[in-house]
Amino acid sequence: MEFFLDTADVDEIREIASWGILDGVTTNPSLIKKSGRDFKTVVKEIASICDGPISAEVTALDTEGMIAQGMELKSQLPDNVIIKIPCTPEGLAATKILTENEIDTNVTLVFSASQALMAAKAGATYVSPFIGRIDDTGSDGMALIAEIMATWQNYDVKTKVLAASIRHPTHVLQCMQLGAHTVTMPTK
Numbered sequence: 001m002e003f004f005l006d007t008a009d010v011d012e013i014r015e016i017a018s019w020g021i022l023d024g025v026t027t028n029p030s031l032i033k034k035s036g037r038d039f040k041t042v043v044k045e046i047a048s049i050c051d052g053p054i055s056a057e058v059t060a061l062d063t064e065g066m067i068a069q070g071m072e073l074k075s076q077l078p079d080n081v082i083i084k085i086p087c088t089p090e091g092l093a094a095t096k097i098l099t100e101n102e103i104d105t106n107v108t109l110v111f112s113a114s115q116a117l118m119a120a121k122a123g124a125t126y127v128s129p130f131i132g133r134i135d136d137t138g139s140d141g142m143a144l145i146a147e148i149m150a151t152w153q154n155y156d157v158k159t160k161v162l163a164a165s166i167r168h169p170t171h172v173l174q175c176m177q178l179g180a181h182t183v184t185m186p187t188k
């Protein structure tokens with residue numbers, strides 16, 4: 001069971017790391033923008049506080065652009081940085097190439113078990129289903145976690161399920177009860 005923080009606020013990361021329960025951090029362009037700081041500077045600082053996986057997201061929309069950004073981030077940032085890629089056809093293709101180059105990935109913006117399966121097939125290290133965003137539409141985000149975990153059990157899937165878009169502590173507990181490998185949550 002892994003606990004990740006979903007923030008780009010280094011003070012929050014330092015605080016929770018000091019509790020001894022922090023395994024990694026996810027960031028996204030909105031969180032970095034909110035910090036008001038330079039993207040690479042923030043990611044480097046986060047990576048120096050937490051030695052677990054730190055997700056840095058690409059912003060390109062095309063496969064070649066995502067691969068180029070992913071490779072550049074890997075070459076310029078600390079070793080524990082992994083590349084966060086949207087679950088689009090272009091993102092799946094980029095995930096496959098980055099995986100072949102031994103670069104770990106977090107395939108994000110997953111809203112269905114089919115998307116999660118395709119990300120796993122492409123070789124994703126993590127796949128991130130967005131529970132809260134699904135709840136926001138009136139559907140049941142936790143049902144998606146249950147569906148993915150049930151599907152995973154039929155095969156020797158190496159990809160870890162990283163539950164994201166967490167809104168409250170009960171989401172975290174329910175994800176763990178369903179066997180999700182990892183949960184990323186805001187500090188509050």
Ligand code: E4P
Pocket residue numbers: 006026027028108128130132133164165166184
């Ligand atoms: C995860 O990696 C995402 O950054 C995050 O969980 C997005 O969730 P939200 O924008 O719905 O809060």
